[in-house]
Amino acid sequence: MSLHYLLNELYYQRRRTLAAIVGLSIGIALLIVLNALSSAYRQAARAPLAEIGADVTVQRPGDVPKDLAGVVFPCSAVTIRDDQVKKISGLPGVRGIGKAVLLWVFDPNRAWIVLGVEQQNNVGPAVLRSAVTDGRFLEEGKSEALVEVGYARQFNIKVGDSITIAKNTFPVVGLLDASRAAKIAVGNVYIPLTEAQKMAASSAGVQSVSPFNPADINLLFIKADQEQITGLAASLKTIVDKKATIGTPDSFLKLLGSLFALSDKFTMAASLIAIIVAVLVAFKTMAGNIAERAREIGVLKAVGWTNRNVVTQLLAESVIQCFLAGLLGLAIAFVAAFGLSFMKVNIPIPWDMAPTPHFLPGGGDQIFKTLRLPMHIPLLLATFGVLLSVVIGGVTGAFLGRSISKIKPSEVLRHE
Amino acid sequence: MNNGTILTGTGLSKKYGDLAVVKNVSLSINKSEFVCLVGKSGCGKTTLLSLLSGLERPTVGQVMLDGKEITSATEDDLALFRREHVGFIFQSFNLIPTLSAWENVALPLFPVKMTSEAREKRALELLEKMEMGHRTEHLPSALSGGEKQRVAIARALINHPKVLFADEPTGNLDSATGDAIMEILNRLHTQEGVAILMVTHEVELAKTAERLIRMHDGEVLS
Numbered sequence: 001m002s003l004h005y006l007l008n009e010l011y012y013q014r015r016r017t018l019a020a021i022v023g024l025s026i027g028i029a030l031l032i033v034l035n036a037l038s039s040a041y042r043q044a045a046r047a048p049l050a051e052i053g054a055d056v057t058v059q060r061p062g063d064v065p066k067d068l069a070g071v072v073f074p075c076s077a078v079t080i081r082d083d084q085v086k087k088i089s090g091l092p093g094v095r096g097i098g099k100a101v102l103l104w105v106f107d108p109n110r111a112w113i114v115l116g117v118e119q120q121n122n123v124g125p126a127v128l129r130s131a132v133t134d135g136r137f138l139e140e141g142k143s144e145a146l147v148e149v150g151y152a153r154q155f156n157i158k159v160g161d162s163i164t165i166a167k168n169t170f171p172v173v174g175l176l177d178a179s180r181a182a183k184i185a186v187g188n189v190y191i192p193l194t195e196a197q198k199m200a201a202s203s204a205g206v207q208s209v210s211p212f213n214p215a216d217i218n219l220l221f222i223k224a225d226q227e228q229i230t231g232l233a234a235s236l237k238t239i240v241d242k243k244a245t246i247g248t249p250d251s252f253l254k255l256l257g258s259l260f261a262l263s264d265k266f267t268m269a270a271s272l273i274a275i276i277v278a279v280l281v282a283f284k285t286m287a288g289n290i291a292e293r294a295r296e297i298g299v300l301k302a303v304g305w306t307n308r309n310v311v312t313q314l315l316a317e318s319v320i321q322c323f324l325a326g327l328l329g330l331a332i333a334f335v336a337a338f339g340l341s342f343m344k345v346n347i348p349i350p351w352d353m354a355p356t357p358h359f360l361p362g363g364g365d366q367i368f369k370t371l372r373l374p375m376h377i378p379l380l381l382a383t384f385g386v387l388l389s390v391v392i393g394g395v396t397g398a399f400l401g402r403s404i405s406k407i408k409p410s411e412v413l414r415h416e
Numbered sequence: 417m418n419n420g421t422i423l424t425g426t427g428l429s430k431k432y433g434d435l436a437v438v439k440n441v442s443l444s445i446n447k448s449e450f451v452c453l454v455g456k457s458g459c460g461k462t463t464l465l466s467l468l469s470g471l472e473r474p475t476v477g478q479v480m481l482d483g484k485e486i487t488s489a490t491e492d493d494l495a496l497f498r499r500e501h502v503g504f505i506f507q508s509f510n511l512i513p514t515l516s517a518w519e520n521v522a523l524p525l526f527p528v529k530m531t532s533e534a535r536e537k538r539a540l541e542l543l544e545k546m547e548m549g550h551r552t553e554h555l556p557s558a559l560s561g562g563e564k565q566r567v568a569i570a571r572a573l574i575n576h577p578k579v580l581f582a583d584e585p586t587g588n589l590d591s592a593t594g595d596a597i598m599e600i601l602n603r604l605h606t607q608e609g610v611a612i613l614m615v616t617h618e619v620e621l622a623k624t625a626e627r628l629i630r631m632h633d634g635e636v637l638s
Contacts, residue, residue, distance in 0.1 A: 002526040005515060012514035012555070299510045302471060303524040303571065304499020306492040410466040413506060413583075 027278020028329025038267040045253035054221035057247035071203035078210035093228025098124020098221035101196035115187035116196020124221035135159035135174030145170035298412035314401035322393025326386035341375040428477035448609040452622035455631035503572030507584035542570035562593035
C-alpha cells in the first residue's frame with residue numbers, strides 16, 4: 001500500500017472524495033444525533049426524580065375523605081405501613097430510602113399542604129435543604145417549620161414567626177423556594193417527619209380513610225440501581241398494593257410523548273435507516289469512483305500489482321475516507337447537539353403526584369417540570385459513530401476492491 | 417527455445433465467444449531483438465501482444481518468456497512476473513493522473529519493499545535519461561503527449577525488463593514527437609539490449625525494426 005498514492009488520490013480527486021465523505025458523514029451525524037436525542041430525553045425524564053435524590057417514588061391511592069376538614073390524606077397518597085417500608089428496603093437493587101408524609105390540613109381560616117420530611121437524608125425531600133433561601137433547614141429533634149417562599153409572601157410569613165397547623169404551633173426557621181426543584185414532594189409548609197406522623201395518626205379524618213400508625217408514611221422515595229428499576233417496580237406493587245402509583249424514569253418518559261422518548265425501537269429503527277442510507281451513499285459514491293478508475297486499476301495490474309496489492313490500496317483509501325467522514329459526522333453531530341440543547345422539555349407531572357388539592361386555585365392545572373434538553377454526546381457513542389464509519393469503509397473498500405481487482409488489464413488497456 | 421530466444425509463442429489462439437481473434441500463431445523473439453508486429457486495425461495485433469506479455473491467457477497454445485512457461489501461471493504469479501521481467505508502453509500512455517511524473521515512473525515499485533528514497537532515486541535517474549529531469553514533479557495533465565510517453569517509457573524500464581511491449585507507442589503523437597520516441601526505443605534496443613516487441617499499423621515506422629511480422633485476420637503472414 002502506498003500512502004503517498006493514497007493521499008494524492010484523495011487530494012487530487014477532491015470533489016469525489018468530498019462527495020463520499022459528506023454523504024457518509026450525514027448518515028453518521030444522524031445516527032449520533034438520534035441516539036443522543038433519545039439519551040437526552042431519557043435523562044430529562046429522570047430529572048423530576050433525580051432532583052429529590054430518588055429513582056422511584058411510591059404512593060398508594062385511597063378513598064377521598066368524607067369531610068375536607070382538619071388533617072386529611074390526599075386521595076392519591078394513603079398509608080404505606082412501616083413493615084412494608086422495611087420489606088421494601090430489603091429488596092434487591094434498593095440502595096436507599098427516603099420517607100415523607102403529605103397532609104392536607106384544612107384549618108378554619110387557611111388550608112395548608114404540609115410535608116413531613118426527614119431532616120437528614122440524601123434520598124427524598126430532605127435534599128430540599130439546598131432550596132432554603134432564608135433562615136435554615138430543619139434540625140434533628142426540633143419541632144419547627146419551613147415555609148414555601150411564595151406561600152410566605154402571600155400570607156406575610158417571615159422567619160421567626162410562628163404558625164399554627166391543626167392546633168400545633170411551629171416556629172418558622174426558614175423559607176424555602178422549591179419552585180425550581182422537583183414538582184413532586186413539595187408543600188406550603190415543611191415540618192419534621194415525626195411531627196407529621198403524629199398529626200396524621202391523631203387525625204380522625206386520616207384514620208377513617210386509611211388506618212395510620214405513628215411510624216407509617218404515605219410517600220416513599222427509593223434510590224435504586226438503574227438496571228433493576230423495572231423489576232423493583234413490579235415487586236413494589238406486590239408489597240404495597242396492586243394499584244400503587246410507582247413513579248419511575250420510564251413512567252415519566254411515557255408522559256413526555258416524544259417519539260424519541262416513547263420508544264427505543266423508534267430510535268433503533270431511525271438509526272438503522274440512517275446507517276443504511278449512509279452505507280448506500282458511501283457504496284454508491286465509492287462504486288462510481290472505482291468504476292471510473294477501471295483503466296487505472298488495469299494499469300496497476302499491467303505493471304505488476306497483484307490483486308492483493310490493488311485491494312489493499314483501495315481498502316486503505318476507503319477506510320481513510322470513511323474515517324474522515326466519521327470525524328466530520330461527529331463534528332456535525334456536536335453542532336446539532338449544541339443547537340438542540342437550547343430546546344426546552346416540559347415533563348408533565350401526573351395529577352396523583354401533584355401535592356395541591358384539585359379544588360384549590362391552580363390545583364387542577366397540569367403542572368410541568370421544565371428543563372433544557374440535556375443533550376450531550378457520550379464518548380462511547382462518539383467512538384461508536386467513528387468506528388462504524390471506519391467499518392463501513394472497510395467493508396465497502398474490501399468488497400469493491402475485490403470486485404474491481406478481478407478486472408483483466410487487457411480489457412481496459414486496449415487503445416481506443 | 418534456443419539460448420538466444422527470450423520470448424516464444426507456440427500455437428497461440430484466442431477466441432472471444434465464437435470470434436477467433438488470433439489463430440494458431442507461433443513466433444519467437446530473440447534477446448535484444450527489435451520486432452515490429454504490423455497489420456491493419458482489428459487484425460489481432462494487440463491481442464497477440466497481450467497473449468505474449470501475459471496480460472491475457474490464450475484459448476490454446478503456450479507462451480515461454482525468459483525460460484518460464486507463463487500461460488499456466490496464476491494471476492498473481494503473472495502479475496509478479498510482469499513486474500520483474502517485462503515493461504509496457506501504451507498508445508494512450510496510461511499514466512495515473514493523480515501521481516507526479518516520478519511517482520508514475522516508480523508505480524511498479526510501490527508494492528515492492530524498498531525505501532521510498534531508493535524508489536525515487538531510481539525513478540529520477542530514468543527520467544533524467546529520458547531528458548525529463550526538469551519535469552519530475554509535474555502531473556500528467558501538465559505534460560505534453562511526447563513528455564507523457566517519455567514518462568511511460570521510463571516506467572516501463574524501472575524494473576530492468578528483458579522485454580518491452582509497446583502497443584502503438586506513437587499513435588497519439590505528432591510525427592516529430594513520434595520520431596523522438598522511436599529514437600529512444602532504438603537507443604534502448606541498441607545500447608541497452610532490451611528486446612522490443614512493438615505493435616503498429618504504420619509500415620513506415622515498422623521499418624526501423626530489425627524484423628517485421630505481418631498479421632492479417634488473426635494470422636501471421638510472414
